[in-house]
Amino acid sequence: MSSLVHNITSYFKNNIGFKTNRKIVVIESDDWGSIRMPSRDLYESLNKKGIVQDSNRYDNFDTLANKKDLEDLYDVIHSVKDQNGNPAKFTPIAVLANPDYKKIQADGFKKYHYELFTDRLRNDGEFEVLELWEKGVKEGFFKPQYHGREHLNVTKWMKALQEGHEKTIEAFHHGVYGITFDSSFTKEDNYLAAYDFYDPSEIELLKEITIDGLNQFEKVFGFRATYFVPPNGPLSSELNQTFSDNGVKGIQTARLIYKEPIGYGTVKKRFRYFGKNTGYNQIYTLRNAVFEPDEPVNFDWKMKCISDLDIAFRYKKPAVVSSHRVNYIGRLVPQNRDKSLIELKALLQMILKKWPDVEFMTSDELIDLMLKK
Numbered sequence: 486m487s488s489l490v491h492n493i494t495s496y497f498k499n500n501i502g503f504k505t506n507r508k509i510v511v512i513e514s515d516d517w518g519s520i521r522m523p524s525r526d527l528y529e530s531l532n533k534k535g536i537v538q539d540s541n542r543y544d545n546f547d548t549l550a551n552k553k554d555l556e557d558l559y560d561v562i563h564s565v566k567d568q569n570g571n572p573a574k575f576t577p578i579a580v581l582a583n584p585d586y587k588k589i590q591a592d593g594f595k596k597y598h599y600e601l602f603t604d605r606l607r608n609d610g611e612f613e614v615l616e617l618w619e620k621g622v623k624e625g626f627f628k629p630q631y632h633g634r635e636h637l638n639v640t641k642w643m644k645a646l647q648e649g650h651e652k653t654i655e656a657f658h659h660g661v662y663g664i665t666f667d668s669s670f671t672k673e674d675n676y677l678a679a680y681d682f683y684d685p686s687e688i689e690l691l692k693e694i695t696i697d698g699l700n701q702f703e704k705v706f707g708f709r710a711t712y713f714v715p716p717n718g719p720l721s722s723e724l725n726q727t728f729s730d731n732g733v734k735g736i737q738t739a740r741l742i743y744k745e746p747i748g749y750g751t752v753k754k755r756f757r758y759f760g761k762n763t764g765y766n767q768i769y770t771l772r773n774a775v776f777e778p779d780e781p782v783n784f785d786w787k788m789k790c791i792s793d794l795d796i797a798f799r800y801k802k803p804a805v806v807s808s809h810r811v812n813y814i815g816r817l818v819p820q821n822r823d824k825s826l827i828e829l830k831a832l833l834q835m836i837l838k839k840w841p842d843v844e845f846m847t848s849d850e851l852i853d854l855m856l857k858k
Contacts, residue, residue, distance in 0.1 A: 498741045498773055499800035503760030503855050508843045509803035510573075510794065510836065511851050513737070513772065515714060516810040517577035517629065518602040519636040521547035523660045525817045536652050536664050542779055543663060546821045547811040549602060554822055555617040558813050561826050562626055565833045567845045572626045573833050576848040577810065578714045579629040580636045581701040586660050594646045597639050603705050622706060628847045631710035631733065633679040634698030637662055640687055642676045678717035680724070685748040692727045699731045711735065712848045719746045722755070722763070729765035735852035736763065737770050737805075759802060760855050768855055770848075773797050774806040778828035779821055787832045794836065803851055 521543050522528050528544065531537045537544035550558075563572045581601055588598035606614050621627025642662055645653040653676075656664045662676055675681070680691055702710045709732040718739040728736065744752040761769045774793035778786045790806060797804040813829075815822025836843055846854075 496800075498758070498771055499797055499802045502758035503768075503803075503858065504801040505803060505854075505858075506801060507803075508798050508840045509846050509851060509854075510806065510843055511576060511803060511846050511848055512573065512776075512806045512808055513576045513578055513714065513848055514808050514810050514813070515578040515632055515716075516547065516636060517550070517579040517632075518582075519547070519580050520549055520583045520602070520605070520660070521636075521663045521811075522817060523548065527659050527661065528817065531656065531659055531661065531664075534655065536656050537661075540781065542781060542811055546779065546814050546818055548814060548816050549606065550614065550810070550814055551611065551816045552613045552617065553819075554813060554815055555614060555621075557815075557822065557826055559617070559621065559627070561830045561833070564830055565837050567837070568842050569844060571845050574626045574628070574845045574847045575621075576712075577621075577627060577629045578632040578848075579702075579706075580632045580634065580716070581698055581705055582635045584635070584637065584642075584662060586657060589646075590657075594643065597643055599635060601701065601705060618706075622708075625847070628849065629702075629706055629710075630712040630714070630848050631699060631702055632714050633716050634694050634701060636677055636679060636716045638676050638679050638681055639694065640682070640690065645676075675717065678715075678719050680715045680721070681717070681719040681746055682721070683749060688721060688723055691721075691724060695724060695727050696731055699728075699733070712852055713737070719744075721746055725763045725765050725767060729763070729767050734767055734856060735770055735848070736767060737772065737848075739772075741771065760858075768852065770805060770852070770855075772805045772807045773802060774804045776806050776808040776829070776832060777812060778825045779812045787828060787835060790832055791835055791839065794840075798840070803846075805848075805851070 528537060562575060565573050582599035583602060585598040585600040603615060646657060652664055682688060699710055711732055712735040713728055713733045714737040722745060738757040741757060743755045743757045745755050747753050757769045757771065759771055763769060774790055774797060776786050776790040794804045812825040813822055
């Protein structure tokens with residue numbers, strides 16, 4: 486993107502809609518709860534078969550957080566305090582479940598089954614991890630919001646399994662659904678976009694999944710989700726009422742000009758901005774800052790994020806930072822977590838130094854503030 490185009494996009498993204506004189510920072514971290522890669526050994530096996538790739542950071546590092554992942558992240562979060570005495574709050578944008586591979590195979594791929602990520606942790610004896618989740622929620626600095634029941638397009642994935650797609654089947658037998666695509670796939674075959682669809686009739690199943698997923702969210706975390714971020718972006722506005730009826734007051738959209746799927750591979754461009762009403766007592770938000778320190782590029786993510794915040798505050802916008810879970814996971818490769826946390830701590834210190842009057846919020850707190858205005 487050229488500098489001129491970037492400046493024009495930043496202007497419209499930050500100049501329209503909700504405004505505030507307060508310097509608010511919200512850090513949204515997607516994918517918590519999903520199991521992208523179960524173990525390092527499985528990664529090595531799938532890598533040799535060309536099903537996953539070294540260049541894909543999610544293949545390499547992304548899985549459930551372990552005890553040290555959460556403890557070390559919490560330490561960094563609490564290493565700074567804003568003007569109100571709050572730590573640097575995180576909003577883990579969470580999925581509740583992953584495929585139950587044994588049950589799906591037992592049913593001959595005819596029916597989809599899922600397993601809650603908290604049940605997986607219990608079955609693996611990781612009770613301290615569950616206690617850390619509870620601590621973050623109770624103290625309000627690590628408060629989850631909704632990313633879907635699973636980070637998986639159930640219809641597309643099950644169809645590929647039923648049709649015997651070789652790489653999908655091979656990955657399935659290793660407990661993996663997020664495979665790297667090759668020339669035998671098209672862009673529309675991405676299994677990760679949970680709310681994408683081809684036939685508009687699939688929307689009815691998506692409504693059922695949404696209701697079930699939000700109920701499971703309350704079961705797992707003890708409160709209703711009020712904010713939703715669609716996995717990988719695609720979301721039909723026909724689902725807005727279902728979300729509203731089930732407690733969701735805010736929906737994040739990926740772009741100012743949003744390409745909404747309408748079926749049969751086509752999209753319709755929609756205009757979204759901070760605080761735009763969906764028509765169902767809900768509002769849209771955007772992300773206007775990025776911090777992805779484990780991206781395999783030679784890039785100063787701290788300065789990029791500081792620049793994003795500077796633009797947001799200049800236009801009297803809250804800064805909503807995208808920073809995926811994969812940055813902070815060391816279960817598979819400890820160095821990945823350690824490097825990113827060093828960068829995160831330095832970023833937070835830079836923010837406090839540049840803007841001493843900053844306020845850290847979670848996504849639901851920001852939504853409540855926007856709705857009051």
